Every structure is written in structure tokens, then in C-alpha cells.
């Protein structure tokens with residue numbers, strides 16, 4: 001199901017709903033590279049589960065100094081990433097499965113990026129084990145601790161939405177989902193739920209890595225959308241994997257409740273809703 005989701009979304013829809021300005025990506029990637037460079041000269045990086053290229057675009061701008069490989073198991077997603085990057089970018093794209101140790105050579109990467117991959121992999125321990133093996137001693141595995149009001153909302157917590165109409169929309173949606181609208185259930189994933197990401201840090205420490213959360217390198221950003229955007233771009237196409245786990249009948253009931261709410265307040269569907277985001281790098285250095 002997770003793989004179908006990313007193929008379905010076509011890259012532009014994915015990039016719209018997982019909004020990350022290029023300048024923010026560049027700052028996050030730059031902080032991660034600087035954190036690793038005192039112990040190792042960073043020359044080769046890979047991005048596991050690169051998707052349509054949210055990180056590859058900023059990494060591309062290091063091309064010349066870095067050898068960059070993006071890996072994804074979906075050819076459709078890689079096709080979109082390739083069009084984004086355009087030929088001659090210097091970024092190599094590889095179709096491969098991160099659960100297979102043979103996908104990359106041992107100790108071939110100075111930094112192994114893996115952002116929002118462990119949440120879609122039930123076999124997250126095997127993905128972490130491979131990532132560690134592919135990372136040079138002294139190098140690091142990096143992901144970004146990324147939070148945001150939209151991500152909270154799709155996980156069942158719309159408390160800080162800051163707009164009455166959007167607030168009512170989410171409350172109507174959760175309540176029509178019944179049990180499925182409970183945060184514990186909505187925030188579950190095929191792999192690690194966001195609240196469980198500390199398990200990945202513990203696992204890596206146990207296997208000989210040292211994990212640091214670079215809170216000082218936090219970046220915040222925001223964007224303006226409307227309740228109509230939330231319904232048309234997020235809820236109707238079910239663009240997050242947790243929304244796709246809800247049974248079709250239950251989801252249909254929730255969307256009927258949301259649609260009838262929109263009909264009752266036509267003037268509010270285009271009011272402005274500000275989405276806020278925050279991220280910082282989590283760097284797991286391989287010590288042995």
C-alpha cells in the first residue's frame with residue numbers, strides 16, 4: 001500500500017503536500033554535512049527512499065563537491081525525480097530496495113540520508129542495519145525531525161490549527177471516522193510512527209553509533225492554504241499513508257460529513273489557514 005501511494009501521488013502532488021522550500025532543504029542538508037565534516041571529509045552521500053527529490057534538489061547544488069546517489073524502489077517516483085533534476089545534474093538515481101544489503105556496497109557513503117523512510121518500512125530494523133553497513137566509519141546516518149501543523153492534523157491532533165473553519169473541518173472529519181479518528185490509531189504507520197522514532201536512535205546506539213539531535217540547527221517555515229486545499233489536496237486523494245489505512249466505507253462516511261460541512265459554510269472554504277513547520281537534523285555517527 002505504501003509503495004502504491006507514492007506511485008499514485010505523482011511527484012508534484014507529493015511535493016505540494018510535503019512542502020519544503022529549497023532554501024530550507026539546503027540549510028538542513030548543509031547543517032548535517034557540517035556536523036559530519038570535522039571527523040570526515042564528506043564526498044559521497046546517498047538519499048535512501050529519495051522519493052521525488054525533496055532532498056536531492058538541495059543536494060544537487062553541492063554537485064561538484066559531492067557524489068550524490070538517490071535510491072528508491074519505485075521507478076515511477078524515480079522518473080519524476082529525474083525530470084526535476086534534469087540531465088547533467090550529477091545526481092545518480094538507482095532503483096533499489098533498502099531492505100536488501102546488496103543494494104549498495106559496504107562503507108560506500110559518508111552520509112546516508114533517510115528522511116521519512118522508516119515510517120513506511122515495516123522492516124525498519126533491517127533498513128537501519130543496511131544503512132549502517134553502507135555508511136563509512138566516522139560518517140553518519142541522517143534524518144530530519146520534521147513537525148508541522150498539517151502533519152499533526154493528519155495524525156489526529158489539530159489543536160493548534162489557529163483557524164476556526166479549519167478546526168471545525170478536522171473535528172468533523174475525526175468524529176465521523178469514529179474509532180479511526182483517535183490519535184493513537186491515526187498516527188500509526190506501516191513502519192515507525194513519528195512518536196516512535198526514538199526507537200531508531202536507541203537501535204543505532206546499541207549498534208555502535210552516537211546519536212545527536214542538532215536542535216541548534218532548527219529551521220521553521222510556513223505557508224498559507226485554505227480549507228478547500230485541505231479537502232481537495234489532502235483528504236479527498238488520501239495523500240498520507242495513514243489516511244489510506246482507514247477502511248473505504250469509514251473514510252467515505254467521513255468525507256460525506258466534511259462535504260456537507262463545506263456546503264453549510266461556502267464563505268469559509270477559501271479563508272486563509274497558515275501551516276507552520278519545523279525541522280532539525282538527527283545525526284547518527286558510526287563509531288565502529
Ligand SMILES: C[S@@+](CC[C@H](N)C(=O)[O-])C[C@H]1O[C@@H](n2cnc3c(N)ncnc32)[C@H](O)[C@@H]1O
Nearest residue numbers: 006049050051054072073074097098099115116
Ligand atoms: C514518505 S516518502 C519519503 C521521500 C523523501 N525521502 C522525502 O523526504 O520526501 C518514502 C519513499 O520511500 C520509498 N521506499 C519505501 N520503501 C522502500 C524500500 N524498501 N527501498 C527503497 N525505497 C523505499 C517510497 O517509494 C517513497 O518514495
